Amino acid sequence: METGIKKYMGIAIAICVGCAAVLSSGCKNLTDSSEKDLTSFAFKKDNNSWLNKDIVGAIDQASGTVRITVPESAYKYDDPSKKGNRKFKASFTISPHAKLYKGTAEQKSGALEDLFIENKEYKVVAEDGSEKTYTIRIKIEYTMPTVAPAD
Numbered sequence: 001m002e003t004g005i006k007k008y009m010g011i012a013i014a015i016c017v018g019c020a021a022v023l024s025s026g027c028k029n030l031t032d033s034s035e036k037d038l039t040s041f042a043f044k045k046d047n048n049s050w051l052n053k054d055i056v057g058a059i060d061q062a063s064g065t066v067r068i069t070v071p072e073s074a075y076k077y078d079d080p081s082k083k084g085n086r087k088f089k090a091s092f093t094i095s096p097h098a099k100l101y102k103g104t105a106e107q108k109s110g111a112l113e114d115l116f117i118e119n120k121e122y123k124v125v126a127e128d129g130s131e132k133t134y135t136i137r138i139k140i141e142y143t144m145p146t147v148a149p150a151d
Contacts, residue, residue, distance in 0.1 A: 032128035035095035041066045041136065043074075047089040047110050050074070057136070064132060069139040070116065087113045097127035 041057040057068035075085040090112040094100050100107045101123045114120065120136045 032126070033095065033097045034126045034128045034130050036098050036124040036126035036130060036132045037061060037095045038066065038092060038100070038122070038124050038132075038134045039095065040091075040093040041068065042091050043068070043070070043088045043116075044091045044110075047091060048074075048086075050078070050086065059134075064134045066134055066136045067139065068116075068136065069141050072140055072142045075117070075140070085115055085117060088116050089113050090116070094124050095126065099125050101125060 038059060041059065043051060043055040045051045045054050051074060055068060055070055055074070057066040059066050070088075074088075077086060089110060091109045092100060092107075092112070093109065100109075100112075102112075102120070107122065116136070116138050117140070119138060121133055122136065123131050123133050125131045
């Protein structure tokens, strides 16, 4: 009888060791979140001092599109000696435990800096590794020059 107990005890120990090896091997945690939404995207005055107010994007979750309209004047430097366009720092929020990437580089809200003069793609990666791509669609709002009527 004692031999049978030792035999089953050895099998139980082997099963426990095997389970521990599988669990510690980095297999995916079944409780990892699959949420991967971009829930806000904006150019905030706090991070872009030349703006008169926050510029907030409209997010379409179904198409993975963020539409944001930026006035032409926001791109121009007040100092004529500076050439080119200003870079904006974007602020965003994403699902808890998710991360935002441009290519392979993780992005941080308030630190994401770019010209934003053309469409950009960003990827939100959930805790479970699933991902969703968002396209930031920039619309530059140009001011129409006014012409005085002829006399």
